[in-house]
Amino acid sequence: MNADAVKMLQGRYCNSLTDYSRFVTREVAIGDVPMGGDNPIRIQSMTTTDTMDTIGTVEQTIRMVDAGCEYVRITAPSIKEANNLAEIKKQLRQRGYNVPLVADIHFTPNAAEVAARIVEKVRVNPGNYADKKKFDQLEYTDLAYKGELERIFQKFTPLVNICKEYGTAMRIGTNHGSLSDRIMSRYGDTPQGMVESAMEFIRMCETLGYYSLVVSMKSSNPQVMVQAYRLLVQTMVAEGMNYPLHLGVTEAGDGEDGRIKSAVGIGTLLEDGLGDTVRVSLTEEPEAEAPVAIALVKRYSVRSEKLKVKSEKSEKLSAFNFQPSTSYNPYEYKKRETYEANAFIGGHMVPRVVVDISRANLKDPAVMNDAGYLYSALLDKYNMAEQSVDFVYLGDSLPSFTLPGNLKQLYHYPTWQKLANKTLCHPVFTLDEYIAADANRTSALNLVRIKNTDLDTEAFGLIPLDRSLVFVLETDELHGMADQRAFFLKLQEMELDVPVIVKRSYAFADHGPSTMDHGQTNLTTNLQLYAGTDLGALLVDGFGDGIWIDAPKVATGVITSTAFGILQATRSRISKTEYISCPSCGRTLFDLMVTTQMIRSRTSHLKGLKIGIMGCIVNGPGEMADADYGYVGSGTDKVTLYRGQQAVKKNISSANALDELIGIIKGDGNWIEPAE
Numbered sequence: 218m219n220a221d222a223v224k225m226l227q228g229r230y231c232n233s234l235t236d237y238s239r240f241v242t243r244e245v246a247i248g249d250v251p252m253g254g255d256n257p258i259r260i261q262s263m264t265t266t267d268t269m270d271t272i273g274t275v276e277q278t279i280r281m282v283d284a285g286c287e288y289v290r291i292t293a294p295s296i297k298e299a300n301n302l303a304e305i306k307k308q309l310r311q312r313g314y315n316v317p318l319v320a321d322i323h324f325t326p327n328a329a330e331v332a333a334r335i336v337e338k339v340r341v342n343p344g345n346y347a348d349k350k351k352f353d354q355l356e357y358t359d360l361a362y363k364g365e366l367e368r369i370f371q372k373f374t375p376l377v378n379i380c381k382e383y384g385t386a387m388r389i390g391t392n393h394g395s396l397s398d399r400i401m402s403r404y405g406d407t408p409q410g411m412v413e414s415a416m417e418f419i420r421m422c423e424t425l426g427y428y429s430l431v432v433s434m435k436s437s438n439p440q441v442m443v444q445a446y447r448l449l450v451q452t453m454v455a456e457g458m459n460y461p462l463h464l465g466v467t468e469a470g471d472g473e474d475g476r477i478k479s480a481v482g483i484g485t486l487l488e489d490g491l492g493d494t495v496r497v498s499l500t501e502e503p504e505a506e507a508p509v510a511i512a513l514v515k516r517y518s519v520r521s522e523k524l525k526v527k528s529e530k531s532e533k534l535s536a537f538n539f540q541p542s543t544s545y546n547p548y549e550y551k552k553r554e555t556y557e558a559n560a561f562i563g564g565h566m567v568p569r570v571v572v573d574i575s576r577a578n579l580k581d582p583a584v585m586n587d588a589g590y591l592y593s594a595l596l597d598k599y600n601m602a603e604q605s606v607d608f609v610y611l612g613d614s615l616p617s618f619t620l621p622g623n624l625k626q627l628y629h630y631p632t633w634q635k636l637a638n639k640t641l642c643h644p645v646f647t648l649d650e651y652i653a654a655d656a657n658r659t660s661a662l663n664l665v666r667i668k669n670t671d672l673d674t675e676a677f678g679l680i681p682l683d684r685s686l687v688f689v690l691e692t693d694e695l696h697g698m699a700d701q702r703a704f705f706l707k708l709q710e711m712e713l714d715v716p717v718i719v720k721r722s723y724a725f726a727d728h729g730p731s732t733m734d735h736g737q738t739n740l741t742t743n744l745q746l747y748a749g750t751d752l753g754a755l756l757v758d759g760f761g762d763g764i765w766i767d768a769p770k771v772a773t774g775v776i777t778s779t780a781f782g783i784l785q786a787t788r789s790r791i792s793k794t795e796y797i798s799c800p801s802c803g804r805t806l807f808d809l810m811v812t813t814q815m816i817r818s819r820t821s822h823l824k825g826l827k828i829g830i831m832g833c834i835v836n837g838p839g840e841m842a843d844a845d846y847g848y849v850g851s852g853t854d855k856v857t858l859y860r861g862q863q864a865v866k867k868n869i870s871s872a873n874a875l876d877e878l879i880g881i882i883k884g885d886g887n888w889i890e891p892a893e
Contacts (some may be wrong), residue, residue: 229454230447230547231489235703237520237696240450240490242461245429247386248317248337250287252431252493253461258514259494261288261463262506263321268298268305275308277503282316285507288494290319290340299331306335319388322346326372333379338386338431343418347372348397357402365399370421377425386429387422388463391415393436393445408434408445408548412452419458431494433463437797438843439482439786440550440757442466446486448548461493462486468797468829471500471813476509476742477749477782483510484750485757487517488698500798500813500830512746520695544709545758552759553705555716558687559661561625562607562762563716567790569763570780571627571718572773575612582618587774590621603824604781604792607763610645627664630654645689652679664689664718669704672711688717689765697721698754705760718763721751724770741775744768749783756787794823797844798830816848816875822891823882829859845887848878860885 232238244254252259262281266273268291278289293299299320306318320332320339326347333339347369357365380387391411396404404410411434422430432453434445446462453459466482479497486492495510557564577584582592582599589605592598599621609620610627620626626642633644634657643662646654651665658681666689671677680686694700701719708715723744744766752764764783766776784790798813813830820828829844847859851867856874858866858881866877882888 230450231491233699234489234706235696235699237488237517237699238490239517239521240459242459242493243428245386245431245461246384247288247319249315250317252386256493257518258487258492259287260285260507260510260514261290261319261494261496262286262503262510263290263292263496265503268292268294269301271301271304271308274305275312278305278309278316278318279312279314280504281507282314284504285511286316286504288317288319288338290321290496291336293320293322293325293328293332295325296328296331299328299335302332302335326376329376330379333376333385333387334383336385338388339376339380340388340390341376341418342390342392342395343414344392344395344397344400346418348399357399362399362403366417369417370424373418373421374425377422377427380429381425381427384429386431387427388431388433389415389418389422390433390435390463391445392467393434393438393441394467408441408448411436411441411445412449415449416452416456419453419460423458428460430460431463432460433465435465435467436482437466437468437478438788439466439478439485439753440788442482443485443757444548444550446491450491451548462491463494463496464492465496465498467498468831470796470798471810473745473778473782474786474796475499475501476745477753477779478786479509480513480746480749481753481757481783481786483513484746485754487513488696488750488754490517500809502810509742509746512743513750516747516750545706547758550757550759553709553761555714555762556684558684558716561662562687562718566762568756568761568784569607569718570777570784571608571610571720571763571765572606572777572780573610573612573765573767574773575610575614576769577773579611579614579616580618584773585621585624587772588624588777590624604777606777606780610765625662633660648676648680652676658685661685662687666691666720667704668692669694669700669707672704672707682713682715686715687762688715689720690717691720691722698751701751702755702758702760705755705758716762717760718765719752719755719761720765720767721748722767723747724768740768740771744771744775745779745782748779749786752783753787756783756789761789791825794821794825795827796830797827812848812871816878819875819879820882823887823889826882826887846878846882848874 231240242253245252264274264277266277268274274291281289291302293302302320317337320336322329322339322341324345329339329341391414393406393411396406396410396414400410400414404413415432419430432449434442434449436442464483464486466479470478483495495514497506497510499506555563562569572588574584574588585592585599588609589602590599591602608625608627612629613632627645628642630644630646630650633642636642643660645664645666647666648671663685664687668691690701690704692700748766755761764780766780768776781792785792785795796813796817809832816830827844829847831849849857849859851857854871855868856871857864857868858878860881865881869877
């Protein structure tokens with residue numbers, strides 16, 4: 218993409234790259250809970266019960282609503298399930314629950330047409346609603362492409378007309394892994410292809426005079442997801458549209474991985490004021506999803522109040538007020554180029570992890586376990602774990618034991634000066650200390666604490682630039698991610714290639730810890746969500762040569778795991794197996810939570826492999842688009858195994874499926890035996 222094209226696109230996916238405000242979207246009525254416009258960011262989730270199990274679905278829906286869901290989505294894979302939505306809705310209303318229901322449709326237009334007469338909203342996937350994905354025609358002439366669009370228009374029109382008649386809203390829900398052959402033939406499985414897949418259906422709706430639309434761009438890869446949503450908004454702006462956005466990372470997984478991956482994708486967009494409804498997709502019970510989504514969203518309602526930002530009601534889109542350097546393209550990933558600081562950080566090295574142990578018990582070497590250095594008292598030695606930090610910050614504290622020999626130590630500059638042995642020990646300066654130190658800057662690595670505003674001061678101009686210098690970027694701004702992003706953009710404009718460690722501190726005082734997990738305060742989850750958002754948003758744009766999370770109230774081991782989890786989710790540094798597991802729904806053909814844990818228990822040592830675990834073919838090979846291997850439900854007690862997107866063993870017994878999967882991995886030479 219040339220410089221002029223980049224300049225034209227920059228910043229146009231949000232109101233501002235520096236100041237927080239919600240991007241103004243069209244208000245869409247969904248039952249009596251409208252979305253978009255000045256309405257709050259809505260929370261939703263999806264049932265996992267069989268839709269024909271009326272009582273089970275009603276009971277689960279009630280639990281979801283009680284947990285905070287404002288919309289509930291239910292799968293309707295055929296006409297019989299679509300018809301049963303009426304009974305589910307009836308029983309919910311009888312029990313006093315008026316939550317808007319959303320029918321989830323794949324492959325079956327006739328089911329969508331039934332559901333649209335019953336529920337408040339239908340979700341269609343443009344990749345498989347009236348299209349196909351059989352890989353049997355990979356080239357389309359312009360005439361053939363146009364003919365396919367006309368065929369789809371005829372197939373899609375009845376649903377649109379029913380939605381208009383019944384006042385039913387619709388989500389055009391594109392998924393990265395289920396793009397049609399036609400889209401793939403022209404755009405590939407790219408963010409641009411995802412956007413065009415949705416835009417074709419949106420344009421058809423507008424041709425038919427229907428505007429009650431919500432749009433989503435989901436992917437299991439947060440980087441792809443973020444780029445697709447940004448490009449979608451830019452494309453809608455160019456065509457005079459501003460439909461509400463449904464945000465979600467699909468197949469995010471469970472536990473820490475699912476929360477961090479969701480925060481990286483969803484939080485990055487929320488930081489820029491995008492998003493009108495959020496669904497966090499976890500391989501857990503659906504009522505566990507709402508509290509996580511609420512915690513993500515809560516920061517922005519608080520932020521808007523504190524900044525006193527009020528969007529003007531308007532169908533017009535806001536003006537864009539920031540033009541960064543043409544070297545920044547928010548629609549494509551490119552790591553910021555930096556020099557390699559004396560073989561420690563920067564350049565082509567993976568981002569480094571810094572952990573503060575200055576408050577820990579520095580009389581016990583076992584304290585290093587939480588930093589990934591497993592201490593054996595019997596042997597008096599350390600063993601590195603897969604997630605071993607690169608630097609520990611000791612401030613003004615001195616350990617009474619010998620630290621691991623390959624671990625780099627950081628000290629406050631005055632304390633560093635007093636050290637007799639400075640091998641593997643490096644100073645952390647304030648800006649003033651660094652300028653005043655003059656000839657005493659003798660370390661091979663000199664870290665300087667700095668803020669965005671320091672770039673505009675006279676003191677910054679006095680910094681001696683050499684290849685030992687590394688910035689530690691801090692912020693105390695409420696909209697901290699944007700403040701730190703502005704720092705990187707300024708560095709690019711100044712053509713400074715100094716490596717940067719991004720530091721964020723969390724006292725959980727500004728917003729208060731979220732109340733989660735049946736009323737218990739969960740600082741761990743807050744850290745995963747907040748740091749995943751703040752640091753992940755920079756890393757997905759290629760900003761940052763290292764991360765430093767400071768959270769005094771959170772255990773060091775949790776901080777270490779969170780830091781590596783963020784790097785894994787942003788594909789910046791791989792330190793463990795990645796599981797792309799769907800959140801389950803009424804189509805699921807086995808217990809996803811149990812199966813995921815079973816697969817994890819035997820493969821979690823396979824660092825770098827990506828394994829997709831899908832409940833059915835709808836979320837099958839497409840949704841695990843970049844997985845190395847796949848485990849997909851294909852019938853009752855039947856599983857199909859994939860290598861990439863190619864099925865290699867079909868319809869095998871679930872009792873033998875994991876052993877068969879491991880056999881495939883071994884046959885490919887990708888298996889290693891787990892450590893004792």
